[in-house]
Amino acid sequence: MKTYLLAGVALLLACCYVGNAFAADSDAEVEMLVFPKSYAAGSVSGGGTISGVVTFEGDLPEMKVLEITKDQAVCGATDKYDESLVVGEGNALKNTIVYLIDVSKGKDFDKATKLEIDQKGCKFSPHVQIVPVGARLTMLNTDKVNHNVHIFSSINKPVNKQQTKNRRKMPLAGVKKAEGPVSVKCDIHGWMSAWIAYVPHPYFAVTNEKGEFTLEDVPAGTYKLGYWHEACGTNSSSPASVTVEAGGAATQNFTLKLK
């Protein structure tokens, strides 16, 4: 009886008590990409190219070595770094999504592109993956350990599927709506992190280690050019304006700071 009383008191206090015992990660709010209302895919002739380099500006924080808490033989063979901010030579900023915000028609997706994320050494690779709406992303498990693929979608249905050590390739169902970027985690190995953008058109690029991006076969016109970076945020409120001529090449560079 006393236990129930105590439990009752506990509940009562829990209800009345106002304090700041804990708070979840406050930066959980992710800035999203902006998608056009509709998109018509067709053939593009005489399209132009938009390319550029994304660089980082500001004091560069030291890359954090991730704490490997289990499966050391597979996961801890080499040091793993927090990839939320990867800056290379000349301040080149990797893993930035650069894309056309207001494109309404253009080319179709290149069906030959392999849509894969590998789980290798308990790290997702690539860190940022573009996936067309409706296309199937294949999760690879090169590690001989169990992983679970947890995709934190909120517009589409969230996914949380075990990919056991025996399962080399696990294709995932295509999604219905454009969304993203959404976070991908492995709950078994809590440090593993990646991002997926489910996109309705093919004018999306992710910068390489030199910070470079290229958007090809862009129909001539003037576009809003947007970017998204995990640690630096987006320019959705004031995107760059880029004009590309038929067969021409336009350049747009970006310099990003920590948000």
Next chain:
Amino acid sequence: MRTRNVTLLMLIFGIVVGTFHCAVTHAQNAPEASEKGKEVYEQSCAHCHGTEGRGDGSAAENLLPKPRDFTRGLYKIRSTESGQLPTDQDLFDIITIGMPGSSMPGWETSLSAADRWEVVAYIKTFYDGFKESEAPPRQISLEGKIAYSEESVETGKGLYVELGCVECHGNVGRGDGTSAPTLTDEWGFQTWPANLAQSWNFRGGADTEAIFKRFIGGIAGSPMPAFEGDSFLHFGLTSEESKRLTELENKDEMTEAEEAESEQFYEKMDEAVNIALNRVEGIELTAAEQQTYDDAMQVVYEKSWHLANYVKSLAPEERPEPAIGKNVLRSQYVQDELPGMEDAAWETLQSSHFPLVGQVVIEPRQFNPTIDSVNIKSFYNDTEVAFLFIWDDRTHTTGDETDETTGKPLEDALAIQFPVKVPQGPTAPKPYFLWGGRLPVYLWHWKASAPEQVVELTAKGINSAEVQDAQGALQAQGAYTDGQYKLWVKRALKTDDKKDLQLEPGVFVPIAFSAWDGANGDVDTKRVMSSWYTFVLEPVPSSRRFVYPPLIAVLSLGLLFGLRAVVQRRNS
């Protein structure tokens, strides 16, 4: 007589409720959302779940698990497949039964069934997905249930390892897997995997069907994945084919024919996966495809029932009765040496169960306890008493990390509390249960960093414990295996220290407990504890019982013979 009355009352109540329940649940769906639903919701649910259903009510802050945010349409306890919304009945059942092990109570007695249905309808308005979906959510089929058997449990045990359940739930299911300490939920809050040995804390119930559904459908918003068909090894193959493929894969070198054979298996598996994905994407299946899918799923369902049976086998059917009333902690007398920690003699004793709750009276408080209870056994002889304390803790924390506010090491610990002087009689006052007050308490304090040491303390309040000058009266041994602590303690019944409790057979002694889980941030007053329970050295029936009854029998017999002799003499 009283028991019979109660039974009769329950029976009548059962019939009435049963009839009512049937009448209401005949309608498969909740009514249209109404003002009534809003009213009931705002009165009974909004404090925790928020007026807009975001799980951000005024009481939400200190609750863990957090109250559900209804705006995302993520529901943990469903009878439906992964990615599907719950049925109305699912929502109704949760409101009725509550979520064991969390702050969500059952509303069966405080809200009428009609009101609960109104709430179901109202909750659904927080998420547009309920309006958008035309087809009813796909439910998990419970057909072909495999009955519980030793054999099934054994098969399930193999699958438990194969599917990676151990990663979070641990070797024997106590929620102590190597991934357990780093898990977070959809909203970034720390969360712990279920301790499968404590079925009474299973959120959606502990029957085999419930376990099966959690496993197939996953627990949305938590790290628990859905074990959809192709999470299983060799999805799409029959058991025989799967066995054959494993055999082939284990060969160092395959012949051409074997290569071709395995290639056929891979193709068959790819086809099954493809069909399963089409199904999720909403593409209609042909009859042949449906057949392939059903065949593949039959194997999956069979395996899942085995696994559910295994999980079922890990916990007792019900929570053990707490050690109150007649069921107090009774130390059993032995004539000889007291058993050591690993002695088989402990197996002969039933343990007494003591539930523990978060300490919420004094700051810092523990609102989200991770230790559920402690189980205890005890033996004594003419000079000493020994205890075996057993409790589940998902992590083995020995003070490597420190608490940010106090700077004290975070480590697992247990404290056993007695009064310094046993209250004389049942109405005599006991010391305050939070480590004493005006009346002092005598404590045994054990820490995981020094498993062979128990420190004796005296306290007159939860923050005023003092280490006793005279130590060494206690022998201890502690061990941690698979998410469970075992602590063995031995002390003399009588000591020379006036600050110690002196023990005597037959005397009822108040006893209480505190426990700390370092990994859950427990330190100082932030802990779990119990109020006073009772402990007694079960008195040995006196050896005089072997003397007096026979003596009286002999005397009576003598008397009888004497009487007979007297009567006979008189008659003659």
